[in-house]
């Protein structure tokens with residue numbers, strides 16, 4: 181359904197104000213979720229006991245969600261959850277909110293507090309999953325629970341899809357939910373999943389935080405390189421071993437970055453829309469990328485984080501070889517994890533890798549791969565993007581700029597590309613470089629205030645999505 185005039189703009193009917201008792205209950209609910217160790221080790225090895233316990237836990241903390249007559253709850257792939265919230269106006273196309281319940285394994289050592297303690301200290305809730313991604317999962321259900329307790333009935337239908345194996349592929353969770361919705365003929369107006377944040381301190385010269393909504397997501401190749409050689413006695417070694425040949429090959433790859441794709445990717449759009457936030461002369465340079473594109477693309481390469489936005493990256497993540505100290509190794513294997521820039525494809529990257537290695541003794545085996553996700557619209561007609569922008573402006577009035585960008589990691593939302601062209605990856609939270617490093621690292625934590633704000637954001641977002649027209653005009657149009 182098309183968007184209508186701005187004069188029909190509807191503000192949220194129910195104010196996002198919560199009582200002290202509700203605020204206490206919401207943080208306690210998140211702590212309880214963190215305490216359940218829903219770790220995904222591999223697609224075959226998930227902590228299923230914890231996942232089952234997590235499902236039961238959701239029922240106890242969000243009783244209204246589970247007993248409301250216009251909400252259907254289904255368990256998919258044994259541990260994922262799909263909620264269908266039926267709105268009062270079937271003419272409005274439904275949307276979907278997403279999150280996941282599993283977390284990556286983490287060492288016990290190095291943490292300020294144990295990773296599954298859910299302890300509150302100095303205004304922060306600590307633990308694995310506080311940013312990735314139990315915060316979103318709990319905040320979505322919490323916001324819905326609070327709305328229902330205020331007798332809210334949505335106009336626009338929506339789905340809540342909560343995967344249980346995002347960290348290891350999403351094949352049993354998101355992929356099955358997507359297949360089920362497809363059999364039901366569902367088409368979605370848009371999806372909101374985890375992904376980018378309100379970024380603070382990632383770009384030098386940029387003193388103010390800005391919100392970056394990911395409109396695309398990098399592709400992936402997990403590539404195994406292997407060299408086989410005849411084993412033998414190490415006292416009479418050949419000139420080269422499988423280890424030496426493979427080490428030289430991966431070293432060539434590390435020394436030869438993939439091409440800089442800045443001029444053809446969505447990051448150009450990100451910087452153009454961000455230009456006015458920069459001081460002189462960077463603002464002029466970024467407003468004239470037709471001229472300064474090559475200069476800016478070189479500048480982006482200088483930090484390892486901004487470098488991810490301009491090219492396909494390669495990380496050598498595993499290396500195995502050798503059987504005994506005095507045996508010439510028969511096999512050497514390395515695994516390279518590649519994140520494909522939206523302007524390239526799996527095939528193009530594989531061809532480049534083979535050309536760089538240029539050694540017929542090295543065999544290549546693609547373990548898994550997919551192309552980058554298409555770029556979702558971010559124009560004035562893009563309902564999902566504009567609703568996010570509108571809600572950001574309401575909840576974070578100090579954030580004056582919202583820009584489209586790319587997500588450097590992968591999300592479960594990629595499994596739903598058959599249901600919508602509008603996939604937006606955004607967490608309504610501030611992220612600083614230090615907290616970025618805690619995701620999949622150690623000492624992950626969220627402030628109680630940030631979590632409350634996330635609940636508030638979703639509480640307003642759900643109401644904003646009931647509008648059938650274009651959200652408020654951008655306050656900072658160029």
Ligand SMILES: CCCCCCCC/C=C\CCCCCCCC(=O)N[C@@H](CCCCN)C(=O)O
Pocket residue numbers: 346347348349350374375376377379382383450485486587588589590591611616
């Ligand atoms: C000019 C702007 C500078 C911006 C700098 C970008 C900062 C990046 C901010 C946030 C990125 C966080 C990415 C979070 C999503 C990652 C989700 C994730 O870890 N997914 C896994 C999935 C694994 C699936 C199994 N194959 C992954 O990608 O490894």
Ligand SMILES: [Zn+2]
Pocket residue numbers: 280312313346374
């Ligand atoms: Zn995640």
Ligand SMILES: [Zn+2]
Pocket residue numbers: 284312347620
């Ligand atoms: Zn993750």
